[in-house]
Amino acid sequence: IIGLVKPNFGKIFFGKEDGTDYPIHKRTRMFNIGYVPQYGGYFHDLTLVENFGIVGQILIKNAI
Numbered sequence: 001i002i003g004l005v006k007p008n009f010g011k012i013f014f015g016k017e018d019g020t021d022y023p024i025h026k027r028t029r030m031f032n033i034g035y036v037p038q039y040g041g042y043f044h045d046l047t048l049v050e051n052f053g054i055v056g057q058i059l060i061k062n063a064i
Contacts, residue, residue, distance in 0.1 A: 002035045003027050
């Protein structure tokens with residue numbers, strides 16, 4: 001549904017809109033869908049909040 005794998009046959013509809021050929025980033029915005037993998041983040045021994053904190057420290061230049 002989110003577009004990681006393109007179907008070999010058939011179509012994916014969101015309401016009346018055919019979303020089969022939309023890339024993942026457009027499906028996310030147009031159809032308000034997302035993906036959360038079942039098996040945690042990059043650091044499997046940390047909680048979700050701890051993983052977000054680590055990513056935040058890496059990506060956010062100015063914490064203030």
